[in-house]
Amino acid sequence: MSDVETAPLLQINNIEVIYDHVILVLKGVSLDVPEGGIVALLGANGAGKTTTMKAISNLLKAERGDVTKGSILFRGEEVHNLSPDVLVKRGVVQVMEGRHCFEHLTVEENLLTGAYTRKEGGRKINQDLEMVYSYFPRLRERRSSLAGYVSGGEQQMVAIGRALMAQPSLILLDEPSMGLAPQLVEEIFGIVSKLNKERNVSFLVAEQNAAVALRYADAGYILENGRVVMEGDAKSLSENEDVKEFYLGVGSGDRVSFRDTKHYRRRKRWLA
Amino acid sequence: MAFFLEVLTGGLLTGVLYSLVALGFVLIFKASGVFNFAQGAMVLFAALFFVGFIDLGVPVVLSAILTIAVMILLAYLIERLVLSHLVNQEAISLFMATIGISYFLDGFGQTIWGSDIRRLDIGLPQDAFVFGASVLGDDIFVNELDVVAAVVAGALVAVLAVFFSKTKIGRALRAVADDHQAAMSVGIPLRSIWMIVWAVAGIVGLVAGIMWGAKLGVQFSLSLVALKALPVLILGGFTSVPGAIVGGLMIGAGEKLAEVYLGPVIGGAIEDWFAYMLAMIFLLFRPQGLFGEKIIERI
Numbered sequence: 001m002s003d004v005e006t007a008p009l010l011q012i013n014n015i016e017v018i019y020d021h022v023i024l025v026l027k028g029v030s031l032d033v034p035e036g037g038i039v040a041l042l043g044a045n046g047a048g049k050t051t052t053m054k055a056i057s058n059l060l061k062a063e064r065g066d067v068t069k070g071s072i073l074f075r076g077e078e079v080h081n082l083s084p085d086v087l088v089k090r091g092v093v094q095v096m097e098g099r100h101c102f103e104h105l106t107v108e109e110n111l112l113t114g115a116y117t118r119k120e121g122g123r124k125i126n127q128d129l130e131m132v133y134s135y136f137p138r139l140r141e142r143r144s145s146l147a148g149y150v151s152g153g154e155q156q157m158v159a160i161g162r163a164l165m166a167q168p169s170l171i172l173l174d175e176p177s178m179g180l181a182p183q184l185v186e187e188i189f190g191i192v193s194k195l196n197k198e199r200n201v202s203f204l205v206a207e208q209n210a211a212v213a214l215r216y217a218d219a220g221y222i223l224e225n226g227r228v229v230m231e232g233d234a235k236s237l238s239e240n241e242d243v244k245e246f247y248l249g250v251g252s253g254d255r256v257s258f259r260d261t262k263h264y265r266r267r268k269r270w271l272a
Numbered sequence: 273m274a275f276f277l278e279v280l281t282g283g284l285l286t287g288v289l290y291s292l293v294a295l296g297f298v299l300i301f302k303a304s305g306v307f308n309f310a311q312g313a314m315v316l317f318a319a320l321f322f323v324g325f326i327d328l329g330v331p332v333v334l335s336a337i338l339t340i341a342v343m344i345l346l347a348y349l350i351e352r353l354v355l356s357h358l359v360n361q362e363a364i365s366l367f368m369a370t371i372g373i374s375y376f377l378d379g380f381g382q383t384i385w386g387s388d389i390r391r392l393d394i395g396l397p398q399d400a401f402v403f404g405a406s407v408l409g410d411d412i413f414v415n416e417l418d419v420v421a422a423v424v425a426g427a428l429v430a431v432l433a434v435f436f437s438k439t440k441i442g443r444a445l446r447a448v449a450d451d452h453q454a455a456m457s458v459g460i461p462l463r464s465i466w467m468i469v470w471a472v473a474g475i476v477g478l479v480a481g482i483m484w485g486a487k488l489g490v491q492f493s494l495s496l497v498a499l500k501a502l503p504v505l506i507l508g509g510f511t512s513v514p515g516a517i518v519g520g521l522m523i524g525a526g527e528k529l530a531e532v533y534l535g536p537v538i539g540g541a542i543e544d545w546f547a548y549m550l551a552m553i554f555l556l557f558r559p560q561g562l563f564g565e566k567i568i569e570r571i
Contacts, residue, residue: 088459
């Protein structure tokens with residue numbers, strides 16, 4: 001984008017994703033995540049957010065999807081043919097939508113599975129376990145409970161903590177707000193930005209809740225029907241009239257009566 | 273009373289052998305959701321190699337090690353040539369593939385080692401010994417081999433329990449069993465995990481094969497022992513290691529007691545169908561088995 005001098009940590013160029021050889025889901029998505037940044041990927045259900053995330057982490061093949069065009073560069077190297085575990089070793093970890101904790105493992109065991117790719121001894125890993133507990137003190141209290149029995153918010157914390165155990169430089173965080181109370185959503189995003197500042201972890205966050213995401217992100221991309229329709233830094237996006245109306249749920253300022261809204265639907269300018 | 277106890281002990285000890293076979297099924301089913309029809313064939317395959325090496329004059333311990341190596345290689349090949357091409361296919365396709373594997377193993381093992389019944393004599397005791405004489409005032413005869421089998425099975429289960437709960441790979445295996453995708457997302461390589469679990473099942477198969485082989489001789493019918501493992505699994509639950517053990521004991525004891533006590537009343541040969549009838553009753557009333565996975569569902 002604007003500053004060309006530093007190559008972005010993650011760079012996606014015009015990728016196309018096809019499921020089952022026929023269903024075209026992404027029709028040319030490009031985005032950058034700068035080193036140390038938080039980038040929001042916004043869009044409605046079915047816009048292609050999760051597909052983009054899985055294209056990066058290479059979990060697509062498990063769902064019979066494939067990246068057919070374009071390139072995905074991490075630290076300047078093509079990564080789209082690497083298996084997920086190699087990618088984790090290089091520092092890219094995905095936290096999947098819907099948390100996906102290992103329900104029959106305890107909270108602590110869940111966190112330890114995150115360190116599977118690491119070769120260091122137990123001491124280093126225990127240090128990181130303590131680090132995760134310091135960011136998520138609640139998990140320390142629940143460390144020996146089965147992950148299937150802890151609350152949704154705690155599961156989200158387990159999922160993020162588990163990703164942290166791999167010592168990632170980029171976390172792909174898919175829909176962290178799903179099914180959580182607004183207060184918890186704030187708490188999770190608060191920790192994300194703390195991790196970003198203190199541990200220099202970059203984030204690509206896919207979110208439907210554009211308001212929260214744009215508040216914590218530096219930059220954002222809006223995805224519709226498998227295409228990026230708008231991009232920019234978080235501030236300019238959240239001030240954009242179209243984004244306000246279609247994604248942030250605030251109108252042009254005046255209150256409109258329900259009858260008017262039924263008949264009046266402003267066209268998105270980017271479709272014109 | 274002493275007679276009852278004798279029948280019961282005999283049954284329980286046979287049950288241990290069923291458990292050993294069932295254990296192999298459980299391991300693979302837990303980690304990959306594949307119902308491995310070839311487990312019985314793997315028991316035969318392992319036993320054939322083991323007894324084959326011994327007949328060639330290889331010492332017992334070395335034969336065991338060589339056979340373990342063969343089973344690991346087999347696991348690698350199965351993963352490479354079969355499973356890796358079927359990732360994310362329907363469970364039924366994978367099941368069909370394991371039927372294919374089972375025919376292949378039956379045939380291949382016998383092509384190499386011949387189809388004669390081979391005696392497996394590695395010094396395991398074959399005699400009955402007297403047990404508990406003073407306690408009950410009457411003698412109980414127990415087959416020594418069965419006792420050895422029970423001890424071995426117990427040790428194997430203990431080792432597996434520690435492996436699953438304490439080691440990094442064991443934890444990863446359980447993680448994969450819980451959620452394939454999430455396991456991939458944290459960097460657990462599914463393919464090597466599957467290879468490991470097939471190798472472990474192969475080694476469990478070898479232990480089962482040695483025990484059964486010492487009892488019945490190494491022959492084709494060993495692979496049919498696996499059919500007896502099915503009711504064991506239904507009783508114990510497909511996903512539970514303790515379930516496989518308890519299920520095996522129940523089937524073993526149940527069929528012996530039924531044969532002895534019900535046999536005279538309703539006619540003999542109960543032993544052959546008792547296990548399946550018991551399994552059917554379980555399917556009607558408790559389809560997940562005694563220890564089947566408790567499905568955790570948050571509301």
